[in-house]
Amino acid sequence: MIQKLQYLSPFFKSLIFLLLPLFYYLTGGMNYSQAGQMSILAFFTLITLFTWREVLETKRWLSVLLILVVLLLCIYSGLQVVLRSIFGVEQDDVVVIQALFNTNPGESKEFLAQYARYMVWPALTFFVFFAAYWKLFITSDGVYLKDRDLSAYKHYSKWAVLFTVLLIASHLNKTQRLFNPFFYFPYYHAKWQGEMDQSKLIQQQLAGTNLDKDLATMALKPGLVKNTVVLVIGESDGRNNWSLYGYERKTTPGLDRLKDKLLVLADVLAADGATVGSITKMLSQATLAKPNLWKTKANIITMAKRLGYKTYWLSNNGAAIRGAISVLAAQSDRPVFTNKGRSRGESSMDEVLFAPYQQALADRADKKLIIVNILGAHPAYNFRYPKAYNKFEYEFGDTVAKALFAQGRAPWAVAFRNMYDSAILYQDYVLSQLLERLRSRNDPNSSWLYIADHGQDVSHHNNYSGHNPKVKEMWEVPMLFWQPELAKGLTAETRKWQQRPYQADHLLHTLLGQLGISGTLYDEKHDILSERFDRRAAPPRLIGKVPYDQ
């Protein structure tokens, strides 16, 4: 039996190695993308080496190389599992990069001691696997190589060249290349260093903004003693897919029910077409015309803190976003990041924010600014909702699906729309909960504002789904406002406010208005919730570089 295994072709020998990533995947040690990348890397490397060994006359050094490569692949697989069980994320996540590159020997020792238990079984598995693989396919090769008919293996040289080319070709894909440890470590180390330098610089600049002359002019509204301002920032959420804004599918039933107690702002454009650009513009003095001011001028968190607000940053949208957003979050008194998975590859349902949100609401501080950054409907849409909310996932026969088919969309493009709408449905539950939890406190000095960072193109124009700053669906975002006074219902005046045209790069003024902060930095003409709002004060609204209002 063992004899037979030794005569297996390089193809099967390489294939058998994939049992290791498969085992780690089935036991939950690796996710599907890690197991897949590991399999591709291992298969092409091993089949290339095994085939060359059949062809070349001198085999000894190739055998040594094979042993080293197999050992390295085993250790590397084990490392993936260890990192993932410790951090709950893949190796290219920012927390892992930090842990790998931002430690001194003392810390590393402590780290090893603390996490040794996570390393035992991956280490044991790969050691046993390595020993067996070595015994079966590498050391014993010499025995059968001696007495074989070499001419039968002549044709292998063509294959050896082909596999070498395939091995190189598999590295043309950037994700796959960076999975290879020889590329991974240098690339991420340099990248991490660059990001750290950049963040440090911005942190230093922002620390200095506390001395801005403008800040000295700021004051709280007379008599303002208690105030809780909640700002919820959505992700990849376009209002064209909300039933509250007239979409045919009932995607926002929870918020629909609250319609009469909410100000539903119907004509708001995103501050920018991408996450970082949008969030930095909404929360700082940066605008579309001056996008870099967030790096050097005071932002809403600095301003709020200066006037005695306790500031919270609760994010489920954090792990994948580095740099800018984490720099802003770090300005707050309490940054909390709930996402322990990669936002694109794995799911971290937004309801994980409820617990820290509840704690922030219960905080006894008189004045609070609570910023909640949800993951919303960010791709991949099917990772954004639990099964109970897959209402539209298999919906191919309702009016929306029929209309899409009539416009010539492919079934898979409709499937993307279906998953996106299901994500919006779950998000409706999350937003309703975030609002209800504030409402139920019956605090007269509280307010709640929701706006998305940008929308999403989900088969709206063709079969494409994803970020697409060229289309209006990427910019037309929902914006909701609630405060206890609205319980009495909207007045004729506030009903008119709902139609106010606005672009969110001026949101800073609306936030200052809610915080009750006046001064040279607050211009009520840019505050969409102010009686003195004046749209003519703002420059023409833009979608990228294209005017929106014709």
Ligand SMILES: [Zn+2]
């Ligand atoms: Zn975004």
